[in-house]
Amino acid sequence: MKIRKLLEVNNLWVILKGFAMGAANVIPGVSGGTIALVTGIYEELINSLKSFDKKALQLFLTGKFKELANHVNARFLIALLLGLVFSIFSIAKLFAYLLVEHPTQIWAFFFGLVLASVYYVGKTVESWTLGNRSFFLLGTLIALLISFTNPAPSANGNYVFVFLCGIIGVSGMLLPGLSGSYILMLLGNYKLLMVDSINTLSSSIKQLASGDTSFLSNPEQTTGLLHFGIFLLGSVFGLVAFSKVIAWIFKRFKNSTISILTGFVFGSLAIIWPWKKEITNPNILNRHGEEIIIGYERFFPSQFDQTTLTTFLCIIAGVICIWGVEKMAEKQSK
Numbered sequence: 001m002k003i004r005k006l007l008e009v010n011n012l013w014v015i016l017k018g019f020a021m022g023a024a025n026v027i028p029g030v031s032g033g034t035i036a037l038v039t040g041i042y043e044e045l046i047n048s049l050k051s052f053d054k055k056a057l058q059l060f061l062t063g064k065f066k067e068l069a070n071h072v073n074a075r076f077l078i079a080l081l082l083g084l085v086f087s088i089f090s091i092a093k094l095f096a097y098l099l100v101e102h103p104t105q106i107w108a109f110f111f112g113l114v115l116a117s118v119y120y121v122g123k124t125v126e127s128w129t130l131g132n133r134s135f136f137l138l139g140t141l142i143a144l145l146i147s148f149t150n151p152a153p154s155a156n157g158n159y160v161f162v163f164l165c166g167i168i169g170v171s172g173m174l175l176p177g178l179s180g181s182y183i184l185m186l187l188g189n190y191k192l193l194m195v196d197s198i199n200t201l202s203s204s205i206k207q208l209a210s211g212d213t214s215f216l217s218n219p220e221q222t223t224g225l226l227h228f229g230i231f232l233l234g235s236v237f238g239l240v241a242f243s244k245v246i247a248w249i250f251k252r253f254k255n256s257t258i259s260i261l262t263g264f265v266f267g268s269l270a271i272i273w274p275w276k277k278e279i280t281n282p283n284i285l286n287r288h289g290e291e292i293i294i295g296y297e298r299f300f301p302s303q304f305d306q307t308t309l310t311t312f313l314c315i316i317a318g319v320i321c322i323w324g325v326e327k328m329a330e331k332q333s334k
Contacts, residue, residue, distance in 0.1 A: 166234020
């Protein structure tokens with residue numbers, strides 16, 4: 001694989017793209033893979049991840065760290081990881097607030113992001129043959145089927161299941177249009193793993209930095225840290241294994257693969273439709289006594305008021321953001 005030689009400014013762009021991917025992955029229904037595909041780093045990301053193979057292990061065990069860094073494209077991956085980590089820890093609490101206080105607007109913004117992504121992802125297909133159109137339709141139907149599946153009624157903190165959630169969730173993250181966060185929501189573990197465990201880790205790090213280790217004797221915090229650690233292990237395992245599968249398919253059937261991925265992106269619009277009401281069951285509560293979401297009732301606004309106008313403006317803002325990202329990517333490639 002050709003080694004990516006990054007100047008400082010290019011390194012910053014990769015970090016920013018990682019930040020955008022992290023922000024997308026926090027929102028249920030939005031895929032970080034979509035952002036990677038639109039910003040032009042998807043194929044490099046997949047090829048870099050699949051390079052964690054036997055050769056990489058041999059280089060590590062023999063202490064050839066410089067060759068190892070070149071083999072796995074470490075400069076690119078570290079820059080991307082920095083953006084992802086910073087995004088997840090800075091955006092998780094903000095989006096937790098926005099999803100409660102301004103759900104329609106935040107869903108609308110991401111609806112605009114994904115809507116624009118359909119065009120920019122689709123135009124990378126060299127030729128829209130009948131076969132590629134069929135793959136697009138198949139991808140759309142799969143995403144629609146997922147979007148109308150009701151979430152599991154309660155969280156499952158079983159450690160084996162949490163590990164499997166890591167594998168499944170990161171697989172969804174790598175596939176544009178199939179949100180790892182939304183899959184976690186369907187499994188019933190989105191709040192447990194993407195909100196509670198991340199916030200627990202964040203607060204524990206702050207306590208540790210100030211010399212306070214009392215969190216180690218707090219059963220709720222230690223359980224949250226265990227959930228995060230096991231979920232992370234599952235994610236790393238799934239990331240390496242699934243990237244090899246995607247890279248193999250991408251290399252041999254590139255246009256067909258992008259076609260079905262474009263269908264995934266298009267079909268996922270139903271997941272993030274901004275006008276929807278949560279369906280809950282008063283008899284099914286989480287550990288905080290809050291009603292669990294078991295589905296959504298989608299609708300279109302019956303009147304055009306200030307809230308509706310704001311929602312449409314948020315959609316437009318999302319479209320403009322993707323347009324801007326695409327323009328920057330075009331300038332960078334020249």
